[in-house]
Amino acid sequence: LAAASCGDEIDKGGWNRQQAGMRMRDWPSPNHEPRRSGPTDILLLHYTGMRNGQAALERLSDPAARVSAHYLIEEDGTVFRLVGEDRRAFHAGESFWAGETDINSRSIGIELVNPGHEFGYRAFPAPQLDALIELGLGILNRHPIPAWRVLGHCDVAPARKEDPGELFDWARLASAGIGLWPKACAPSAVPERPELARRLAQFGYGIAEDPSPAALSVVLTALQRHFRPASLTGIADPDTVGRLDWLLGQMQPR
Numbered sequence: 166l167a168a169a170s171c172g173d174e175i176d177k178g179g180w181n182r183q184q185a186g187m188r189m190r191d192w193p194s195p196n197h198e199p200r201r202s203g204p205t206d207i208l209l210l211h212y213t214g215m216r217n218g219q220a221a222l223e224r225l226s227d228p229a230a231r232v233s234a235h236y237l238i239e240e241d242g243t244v245f246r247l248v249g250e251d252r253r254a255f256h257a258g259e260s261f262w263a264g265e266t267d268i269n270s271r272s273i274g275i276e277l278v279n280p281g282h283e284f285g286y287r288a289f290p291a292p293q294l295d296a297l298i299e300l301g302l303g304i305l306n307r308h309p310i311p312a313w314r315v316l317g318h319c320d321v322a323p324a325r326k327e328d329p330g331e332l333f334d335w336a337r338l339a340s341a342g343i344g345l346w347p348k349a350c351a352p353s354a355v356p357e358r359p360e361l362a363r364r365l366a367q368f369g370y371g372i373a374e375d376p377s378p379a380a381l382s383v384v385l386t387a388l389q390r391h392f393r394p395a396s397l398t399g400i401a402d403p404d405t406v407g408r409l410d411w412l413l414g415q416m417q418p419r
């Protein structure tokens with residue numbers, strides 16, 4: 166796989182070991198194809214939402230399922246490499262971010278083993294997060310992914326997806342240098358619905374210019390799941406809008 170550019174050594178057992186101790190194993194999936202557009206400038210995080218990691222690995226490498234991701238990280242921190250980073254894996258589905266609908270072509274996808282909201286959603290253990298941080302820092306070194314394009318599946322498909330969800334520690338990830346976390350940002354006045362939609366769209370969310378209250382609520386819930394997980398109301402309160410404004414202030418011209 167092309168992703169062998171990680172700089173890690175492969176030992177006889179097929180196990181790779183990077184300096185800080187990340188255990189990486191190849192588990193090739195046939196479910197990939199050439200990228201159709203670029204650059205690769207989104208890091209997209211998921212949970213597997215299946216009963217265990219083995220079931221997820223089997224599904225993500227089943228040719229009939231036509232789903233995959235570049236990596237899967239077990240709860241014990243073992244990293245499985247399924248698809249080379251230069252290839253288009255099949256993890257985003259119908260999705261949108263900042264004008265792009267082919268999120269698979271633009272992203273690296275990482276699946277975190279977790280039963281998810283369907284099978285018993287639970288915290289992501291420390292070894293899993295440690296491995297994600299090590300893997301993620303390497304990915305950010307290899308691809309032009311700005312901090313504000315480190316996203317969850319819920320961000321790019323708010324009406325369909327909740328993962329990785331409100332138990333995922335985005336704050337810890339950001340403190341390690343991966344993605345954004347709004348801390349100590351001031352609350353903002355809540356604007357009228359079209360202005361709020363404009364700001365959400367400016368950050369990247371797929372939303373109409375004058376959305377219905379229900380459509381706005383779906384996107385606000387996605388924003389909260391990522392950037393204010395302690396309180397998922399779907400309501401535009403000053404704290405939520407303040408976080409959005411802070412995020413917009415972090416974006417830089419490309």
Ligand SMILES: [Zn+2]
Pocket residue numbers: 210211212256318326328
């Ligand atoms: Zn997902």
